């Protein structure tokens with residue numbers, strides 16, 4: 001007798017079998033993938049919120065430098081971004097998809113849209 005790793009029922013079969021049926025095997029692997037994807041979805045949520053927040057700030061302030069504290073008050077999470085964009089003149093932009101910002105020395109940021 002073996003115990004199914006998915007439904008915990010005992011079943012007869014080769015001793016190296018882990019699951020009582022194909023559907024239990026599929027369920028086990030689907031559940032494990034869902035757990036992995038959950039983490040990705042959580043991070044995507046933060047990135048999306050950052051993107052919405054930057055758009056909101058860009059609508060209000062355009063490319064005028066604003067304090068990072070203001071951005072964070074609007075819900076911006078400075079730990080998450082999609083990539084770094086290096087401009088042709090050597091400036092570094094922290095990007096959230098198509099929107100990004102340049103850091104100023106005084107904890108201010110300047111938002112730009114990359115076409």
Ligand SMILES: [Zn+2]
Nearest residue numbers: 004007020024
């Ligand atoms: Zn089973």
